[in-house]
Amino acid sequence: MKPGKPAEAQTATLAEIAREAGVSAPTVSKVLNGRADVAPSTRTRVEELLRTHGYRRRRAEASRSPLIDLVFHELESAWAMEVIRGVENVAQSAGLSVVLSESAGRLTPGRSWADQVAARRPHGVVLVLSELDAGQQALLTSRSIPFVVVDPAGDPGPDVPSIGATNWQGGLAATRHLIELGHTRIGAISGPTRMMCSRARIDGYRAAMETAGLPVDSSLVLDGDFHHEAGYRLGLELLRRPDRPTAIFAGNDLQALGLYEAARELGLRIPEDLSVVGFDDLPVARWVGPPLTTVRQPLTEMAEAAARLVLELGSAQEERAATRLELATSLVVRSSTAPVRPAQ
Amino acid sequence: MKPGKPAEAQTATLAEIAREAGVSAPTVSKVLNGRADVAPSTRTRVEELLRTHGYRRRRAEASRSPLIDLVFHELESAWAMEVIRGVENVAQSAGLSVVLSESAGRLTPGRSWADQVAARRPHGVVLVLSELDAGQQALLTSRSIPFVVVDPAGDPGPDVPSIGATNWQGGLAATRHLIELGHTRIGAISGPTRMMCSRARIDGYRAAMETAGLPVDSSLVLDGDFHHEAGYRLGLELLRRPDRPTAIFAGNDLQALGLYEAARELGLRIPEDLSVVGFDDLPVARWVGPPLTTVRQPLTEMAEAAARLVLELGSAQEERAATRLELATSLVVRSSTAPVRPAQ
Numbered sequence: 001m002k003p004g005k006p007a008e009a010q011t012a013t014l015a016e017i018a019r020e021a022g023v024s025a026p027t028v029s030k031v032l033n034g035r036a037d038v039a040p041s042t043r044t045r046v047e048e049l050l051r052t053h054g055y056r057r058r059r060a061e062a063s064r065s066p067l068i069d070l071v072f073h074e075l076e077s078a079w080a081m082e083v084i085r086g087v088e089n090v091a092q093s094a095g096l097s098v099v100l101s102e103s104a105g106r107l108t109p110g111r112s113w114a115d116q117v118a119a120r121r122p123h124g125v126v127l128v129l130s131e132l133d134a135g136q137q138a139l140l141t142s143r144s145i146p147f148v149v150v151d152p153a154g155d156p157g158p159d160v161p162s163i164g165a166t167n168w169q170g171g172l173a174a175t176r177h178l179i180e181l182g183h184t185r186i187g188a189i190s191g192p193t194r195m196m197c198s199r200a201r202i203d204g205y206r207a208a209m210e211t212a213g214l215p216v217d218s219s220l221v222l223d224g225d226f227h228h229e230a231g232y233r234l235g236l237e238l239l240r241r242p243d244r245p246t247a248i249f250a251g252n253d254l255q256a257l258g259l260y261e262a263a264r265e266l267g268l269r270i271p272e273d274l275s276v277v278g279f280d281d282l283p284v285a286r287w288v289g290p291p292l293t294t295v296r297q298p299l300t301e302m303a304e305a306a307a308r309l310v311l312e313l314g315s316a317q318e319e320r321a322a323t324r325l326e327l328a329t330s331l332v333v334r335s336s337t338a339p340v341r342p343a344q
Numbered sequence: 345m346k347p348g349k350p351a352e353a354q355t356a357t358l359a360e361i362a363r364e365a366g367v368s369a370p371t372v373s374k375v376l377n378g379r380a381d382v383a384p385s386t387r388t389r390v391e392e393l394l395r396t397h398g399y400r401r402r403r404a405e406a407s408r409s410p411l412i413d414l415v416f417h418e419l420e421s422a423w424a425m426e427v428i429r430g431v432e433n434v435a436q437s438a439g440l441s442v443v444l445s446e447s448a449g450r451l452t453p454g455r456s457w458a459d460q461v462a463a464r465r466p467h468g469v470v471l472v473l474s475e476l477d478a479g480q481q482a483l484l485t486s487r488s489i490p491f492v493v494v495d496p497a498g499d500p501g502p503d504v505p506s507i508g509a510t511n512w513q514g515g516l517a518a519t520r521h522l523i524e525l526g527h528t529r530i531g532a533i534s535g536p537t538r539m540m541c542s543r544a545r546i547d548g549y550r551a552a553m554e555t556a557g558l559p560v561d562s563s564l565v566l567d568g569d570f571h572h573e574a575g576y577r578l579g580l581e582l583l584r585r586p587d588r589p590t591a592i593f594a595g596n597d598l599q600a601l602g603l604y605e606a607a608r609e610l611g612l613r614i615p616e617d618l619s620v621v622g623f624d625d626l627p628v629a630r631w632v633g634p635p636l637t638t639v640r641q642p643l644t645e646m647a648e649a650a651a652r653l654v655l656e657l658g659s660a661q662e663e664r665a666a667t668r669l670e671l672a673t674s675l676v677v678r679s680s681t682a683p684v685r686p687a688q
Contacts, residue, residue, distance in 0.1 A: 066460065067443070075429055085419055088446055097460055099411070100444045102432055116410065116441055228631055257631040264633050284628050287572055287601040289608055 012053035021046050032057060032143060034119030051138040064314075067122040068307060069099045071113070073129040079254075079280060079299065083128055083150065086303025094311060096123060114139050124310030126150060126303070129195070132160075146313035148306045151197050161313065161323045163306040167197045170295035170329035171204025171249065174277040177293070177331055178247040179212045182340040183275060187220040187238045187245035189231060189255050198226070198251065201279060205249050220245055224255050231258020239266050239274070246340050247275035253282045256292055256336075271338035281332055290335035298327050356397035365390050376401060376487060378463030395482040408658075411466040412651060413443045415457070417473040423598075423624060423643065427472055427494065430647025438655060440467060458483050468654030470494060470647070473539070476504075490657035492650045495541050505657065505667045507650040511541045514639035514673035515548025515593065518621040521637070521675055522591040523556045526684040527619060531564040531582045531589035533575060533599050542570070542595065545623060549593050564589055568599050575602025583610050583618070590684050591619035597626045600636055600680075615682035625676055634679035642671050 014032075018025040023042055030038050031046040038046075049055075070087050072080055084100070091098045099122065101113060114136045117125060125140065125147040132140070132147065137160075140147055149162040178186050188205050191198030202221065209216045220238065224230035231250055238245055239262055250256035256278035260270060268274050270290055278285060278294035285292040305325060358376075362369040367386060374382050375390040382390075393399075414431050416424055428444070435442045443466065445457060458480045461469060469484065469491040476484070476491065481504075484491055493506040522530050532549050535542030546565065553560045566581065568574035575594055582589055583606055594600035600622035604614060612618050614634055622629060622638035629636040649669060 065464065067464075070444075075425060075432060081419060081425055084444065088419060088444070092446075097443050097445055097464070099441050100414075100428065100432070101441055102436075120409065120411075120441070228627070257628075260633060261631065283572070284601075284631075287605065287628075287632070289604060289633050 012049075012055055014055075017046065017049050017053060017055060021049050032118065033121075034115045034117070047135075047139065050142045051135070055142050057142060057144045064121050064123050066096045067099050067120060068096050068310065069101070069117055069120075069122045069125040071125065071127045072100070072102050075100075075102050079282060080128070082282070082299035083303040086300040087126055087307045089300075090304050090307035090311070094123075117145065118143050121145065123314050124148070124307075126306045126310055128303075144314075146310050148310045148313070150302055150306045161309060162325075163302050163309065164197065164324070164326045165297045165302060166326050166329050167200035167297075168204040168207075170279060170297065170331075171201035172208045173204075173329070173331040174201075174249050174279065174295050175205045175208035176212070177333065177337065178249070178275055178277060179208060179214065181247070181275065181337060183245075183247040184214050184340075185217075185220070185243070185245045185247070186214075187222075187248040189222050189224045189234045189238075189248065189251045189259070191224060191226040191251050191255075193223055201249075201251060224251055226252050226254060228254045228258040228261075231255030232261045233258070235259035235262030236265070239263060239268060245274075247277075247337070249277050249279075251279060253278040253280045253285050253292060253294055256294065257284070257288060260288060270336050272341065275337040275340075277337060279329075285332075285334070293334045293337040294332055296330050296332050298329075302327050356393075356399055358399075361390065361393050361397060361399060365393050376462065377465075378459045378461070391479075391483065394486045395479070399486050401486060401488045408465050408467050410440045411443050411464060412440050412654065413445070413461055413464075413466045413469040415469065415471045416444070416446050419444075419446050423596075423626060424472070426626070426643035427647040430644040431470055431651045433644070434648050434651035434655070438467075461489065462487050465489065467658050468492070468651075470650045470654055472647075488658075490654050492654045492657070494646055494650045505653060506669075507646050507653065508541065508668070508670045509641045509646060510670050510673050511544035511641075512548040512551075514623060514641065514675075515545035516552045517548075517673070517675040518545075518593050518623065518639050519549045519552035520556075521677065521681065522593070522619055522621060523552060523558065525591070525619065525681060527589075527591040528558055528684075529561075529564070529587070529589045529591070530558075531566075531592040533566050533568045533578045533582075533592065533595045533603070535568060535570040535595050535599075537567055545593075545595060568595055570596050570598060572598045572602040572605075575599030576605045577602070579603035579606030580609070583607060583612060589618075591621075591681070593621050593623075595623060597622040597624045597629050597636060597638055600638065601628070601632060604632065614680050616685070619681040619684075621681060623673075629676075629678070637678045637681040638676055640674045640676050642673075646671050 014028050015025050018028045027038060028046055031043050068091050087098055118139060125145060127147060128150045149160055151164050188202055190202045193199060206216050222234040224234055235258055238248060248259060250259050256276050259276055263270055263274050270276055278292050281294045281296035285294045309323060358372050359369050362372045371382060372390055375387050412435050431442055462483060469489060471491060472494045493504055495508050532546055534546045537543060550560050566578040568578055579602055582592060592603060594603050600620050603620055607614055607618050614620055622636050625638045625640035629638045653667060
């Protein structure tokens with residue numbers, strides 16, 4: 001158990017917190033409800049006491065709005081749309097609406113966002129590739145607003161419920177497929193190294209290489225950022241080498257599309273001259289030419305699972321142990337991979 | 345002025361409506377606030393009277409939540425993501441959050457949706473390719489919740505503020521580009537004919553053909569639905585003809601990608617054997633091979649304009665005339681179009 005964060009009994013009532021802060025009980029209520037009409041210094045003092053005492057608003061007190069909050073790190077790709085659809089599905093069945101926000105390039109949503117959430121009192125919060133800092137986590141906990149993280153960018157910690165995919169197994173399956181096709185010189189473009197999902201995929205790649213007795217040439221493993229542009233730029237870097245790889249695991253589908261562009265620019269044909277595997281299985285993977293072999297990540301199902309979990313956490317009578325669920329990935333073989341050709 | 349819908353002075357107070365409905369004033373308030381604890385028959389009677397009297401809640405009475413509602417016909421494509429981003433941009437600047445919902449394949453959002461909106465009292469509603477029926481429109485109007493339609497599927501009517509793009513000019517520019525490349529046998533795959541934007545694009549196509557003195561062969565103009573699958577299926581139909589077109593205006597980018605797939609399947613090269621023009625300029629248009637020539641529709645800017653307009657309508661002191669704004673489309677020439685080759 002962490003110091004200063006007693007998880008057992010509730011140690012202080014709202015009235016006691018008010019007394020200790022030297023304010024009225026309604027003022028503490030206002031802070032809990034995210035109301036704007038409280039002096040910043042008072043708010044800080046009250047929040048600090050709520051945190052120190054591990055205060056949790058009783059569920060009955062917390063009248064909820066028929067909303068689920070969905071927070072993205074960034075609303076960039078078709079990736080996000082799959083997730084939105086999953087949360088919408090569950091919300092609609094439960095008669096709830098979805099509030100969508102973006103932490104706008106920062107990995108931790110801004111403080112004002114947490115205040116807004118406290119004020120609107122949703123049934124729960126689903127965070128996508130976003131992390132809450134300790135203060136924000138305490139803020140939601142003290143309001144009894146449950147939250148679940150989808151596919152965490154970092155290590156969410158053992159006390160944060162989260163839904164992921166089997167990224168490591170996906171990287172393993174992608175690379176084994178290439179090895180079975182006879183490729184031995186296999187490059188990889190990772191996502192951002194600060195994201196655990198990205199590290200897990202590349203570790204799966206390494207495991208496949210090593211268990212097949214193939215050397216991992218670290219100069220063939222480059223750090224990308226999950227965007228098309230990185231796939232293009234790093235793809236050019238890998239493919240311009242005299243000893244270029246015959247196959248590349250692109251880390252995700254958008255990077256695979258960037259890699260397609262790099263190959264086109266250099267006059268290399270996919271899959272004759274270069275095999276490519278992506279990760280995600282976005283709709284576009286089926287549409288590009290040639291259709292992309294990729295690791296399917298069940299994004300919509302993951303988002304559904306996260307939304308269901310957050311609603312369960314909200315309605316559970318007792319404190320539940322944090323859950324970490326990983327849904328299975330699966331290799332979808334299309335036309336961007338082929339047996340290696342004899343050396344030119 | 346429409347009968348039974350006086351737009352001038354407010355004809356009845358809340359108390360008068362209550363008296364006429366035979367209920368208390370607080371009950372009328374509950375109906376206005378979308379509360380669930382009102383008998384359905386009472387609700388229907390009160391709503392009917394609110395509509396007949398053209399009742400409008402005074403703005404000061406309507407304490408608003410810091411929310412904007414964004415409603416999609418369907419959350420399908422990357423298209424939706426561009427629009428979401430635009431509304432998010434404006435909402436963030438205004439300190440508001442976005443509630444996202446989907447009318448789930450029905451072109452008119454369900455009644456329960458309208459009740460939910462009335463209950464949460466957003467600053468306004470942005471509808472995308474969705475229409476409100478007269479009852480829902482009256483419901484929002486009586487609560488003084490302003491709404492704006494983006495790129496209306498049908499004819500939104502002169503009293504509905506809306507933001508569109510110059511679809512007709514886009515279809516014209518796309519087709520003129522093909523004509524300038526020497527194509528004369530030009531096919532087209534439209535979106536759903538019930539959508540005005542789709543009709544306007546095809547009318548632009550016809551205008552380009554006719555003003556160039558080219559015959560419009562109506563068997564070369566097929567009705568699609570804006571999805572990839574339709575582009576593929578109708579593409580095969582057009583391309584299998586012995587007198588196949590040398591160029592096709594695909595109606596939107598997703599249909600263009602389906603058409604790419606059909607061409608690949610038949611062994612036709614783009615642009616050597618077939619020129620293709622899309623519409624929208626989704627991010628994927630740059631990524632496919634060959635990069636797609638398309639008509640750029642400024643989706644994010646359109647969504648921003650809609651969100652700004654809805655906030656203006658909400659804060660305007662006076663009734664404003666309904667606004668219809670069309671943002672300009674522009675042709676983006678990439679590599680999927682080329683001069684026609686001499687007849688085979």
